[in-house]
Amino acid sequence: MKTTRRFLMGAAAGLALAGMVFGGSSADAKTLKIAAIVQSLNTEYNVLWADAAKAHPALADGTATLTVLDGRQDVLTQSNLFDTAITEKYDAIIFIPVDIDAGNEPIERAKAAGIPVFGSNTMVSNTALYDAYINSNDVEAGEMLAKAVIDKAGPQAKVVILEGMLGQSAQVQRLEGIQKVLKENPGVTILEQNTANWSRAEAITLMENFLTSHGDAIQGVLAENDEMAVGAIEGIRNHGLDPKTVPVAGVDGIKDALEAVKRGEQSMSILQDANGQAQGAIDLALHKIVGDSYKPRAAVWDVNGGKLAWNDGKDQHYHVPWLAVTSENVDKVLVGN
CATH class of the missing domain: 3.40.50.2300 (Response regulator)
Structure with a gap:
C-alpha cells in the first residue's frame, strides 16, 4: 500500500500527542534528551517538520531521543510544555513558537534552568535568547x-x-x-x-x-x-x-x-524545507551539548552535500533556502516528495 503524506501526518500527530519518544531509551544515562515544542500538529507543515525530525540519524543510533510536544496553537499550552521539559531535565529544547512575543519568557525560564533552546521555523522577537536558530527568510x-x-x-x-x-x-x-x-x-x-x-x-x-x-x-x-x-x-x-x-x-x-x-x-x-529546518535544529542542539567533536548529519549542510554552510556550528542564525515551485518544475518536486 502506498504511504501518503496525509497518512503520515495523522500517524505523526497521534504519536506526538501520546508523548512518545523517538530514538534510544530514555533510561540510558548516555542518551541525550531533546524536546521539540511545536506550534500545532493540525497543520501539514508542522507534521512534516516533526516527521523529518524523527528521521534524524542521531535518533536511530541512540545518540539522542526526541519528544515532540504539541502546543495546540496556544501560548499557555506551550509555556506549560516548557515547564514539563524543565522538570524532566531535558538536555535541549527546540522551539516553534505560537506567538513572536509570548515565546520569550518560556525560553528565559529554560535558560535559567541551564537548558539550551534552539529556534526552528517561526521565531520569537528576542532572538538573542536562542543558543542558535534555523529557519527560512x-x-x-x-x-x-x-x-x-x-x-x-x-x-x-x-x-x-x-x-x-x-x-x-x-x-x-x-x-x-x-x-x-x-x-x-x-x-x-x-x-x-x-x-x-x-x-x-x-x-x-x-x-x-x-x-x-x-x-x-x-x-x-x-x-x-x-x-x-x-x-x-x-x-x-x-x-x-x-x-x-x-x-x-x-x-x-x-x-x-x-x-x-x-x-x-x-x-x-x-x-519550505522541513527536513532542513528540523534536522538542522537537531544538529545545532547536539553540537551545543556534545561540543566541537560532534559532526552534523543533516543533508542540508554543505559538509554533507547541501547548500547551507555549517561553519563549524558557530553561527547563531541559519537561513534555509526557499524553492519557488511553478508549472515548470512541479513534476520534479512532486517526485522528490
Whole structure:
C-alpha cells in the first residue's frame, strides 16, 4: 500500500500527542534528551517538520531521543510544555513558537534552568535568547509570493491577502515582505485583508466572503501559507469561478498545493524545507551539548552535500533556502516528495 503524506501526518500527530519518544531509551544515562515544542500538529507543515525530525540519524543510533510536544496553537499550552521539559531535565529544547512575543519568557525560564533552546521555523522577537536558530527568510517569502501574483495579475491588479495567525513571526515577516513589494507597485489595490489563522477551512470561508463582497473584481490572492492558498482556491471554485483565472500564491510546498500548481490552479508554491529546518535544529542542539567533536548529519549542510554552510556550528542564525515551485518544475518536486 502506498504511504501518503496525509497518512503520515495523522500517524505523526497521534504519536506526538501520546508523548512518545523517538530514538534510544530514555533510561540510558548516555542518551541525550531533546524536546521539540511545536506550534500545532493540525497543520501539514508542522507534521512534516516533526516527521523529518524523527528521521534524524542521531535518533536511530541512540545518540539522542526526541519528544515532540504539541502546543495546540496556544501560548499557555506551550509555556506549560516548557515547564514539563524543565522538570524532566531535558538536555535541549527546540522551539516553534505560537506567538513572536509570548515565546520569550518560556525560553528565559529554560535558560535559567541551564537548558539550551534552539529556534526552528517561526521565531520569537528576542532572538538573542536562542543558543542558535534555523529557519527560512519569511520576509523573502512574502516578497516572492507577492511578485508571483502581481506578475500574473498585472501592475494594476485588485488583490486580497489571507494572513496567518496574527502575532506569529511568519505572519509578521511575510506581511512585511508583501508590503515591500506592494510599495514598489503602487497601482495594485488591496480589496480585503484578514487572517485565516493558517487554516484551510477558515480560508475557504474567508475567500467566499471576499467574493461575495467583490465578485470577479478580485484578480489575485496572496496567501501567507499553502493551507490558506488551497482553501482560497476551493472558495473560488465554490463561488462558481474557474480557479485558473485568479492567480493564487502560497508558502510551504505541501502536497495539495503542489498538486494545485500542477493543475494550473495555483500560480506558485514556495517550498519550505522541513527536513532542513528540523534536522538542522537537531544538529545545532547536539553540537551545543556534545561540543566541537560532534559532526552534523543533516543533508542540508554543505559538509554533507547541501547548500547551507555549517561553519563549524558557530553561527547563531541559519537561513534555509526557499524553492519557488511553478508549472515548470512541479513534476520534479512532486517526485522528490
